[in-house]
Amino acid sequence: MDMRTPVCLAILSLTLRFTAAAQTFYSPSGERAMVNTNIDMPGFLKIAQVAAAQREKHRLTEDEFIRDAKLPGIVLLDARSHNMFELLHIKGAVGLSFTDFTAESLAKVIPTKGTRVLIYCNNNFADSPLAFAAKSPPASLNLSTYISLYTYGYTNVYELGPFLKIKQTKIPFESNKGAKPGV
Secondary structure: OOOHHHHHHHHHHHHHHHHHHHHEEEOOOOOEEEOOOOOOHHHHHHHHHHHHHHHHOOEEOHHHHHHHHOOOOOEEEEOOOHHHHHHOEEOOOEEOOHHHOOHHHHHHHOOOOOOOEEEEOHHHEEOOOOOOOOOOHHHOHHHHHHHHHHHOOOOOEEEEOOOEEOOOOOOOEEOOOOOOOOO
16 A cells, blocks of 8 residues: 555545535634525625615505506516416516526526516415415515515616505406416
């Protein structure tokens, strides 16, 4: 056996331990923390605060939403799952599931960062438990969609604000599966 093999194995072992130790550290309070440069909670919270301030000025009434949806160049974005989009969505909307948001997928749906984008979610509509099942208010898809779009550089985003009864709203719906509002 070559004498270099045990030395190489010892160096490899130390390197792996050092790498693992570098990935886990302890905060000043003594709590264990994980390092992952692809996940940035402080950055998310900072962007969320900035986006939240802008969002308050970018919420639309039902009539404003209907008016803006007819403007040229508007993207009406539905970030619900593909199945829910297919079941029932606002007429003219494009579906891109929130879980599929990447810089590339957003660029395919939204022509420029300055394009005016209208969003809505499950929590905007009552009386359609299958197609628009309500989420916990802090988990509303409008919130995460707005923050995510802002994070990717889309700052001309407007959100449907009110809670509407799907059978009474003036907003038109369509289905790719033959479903009618109230589903």
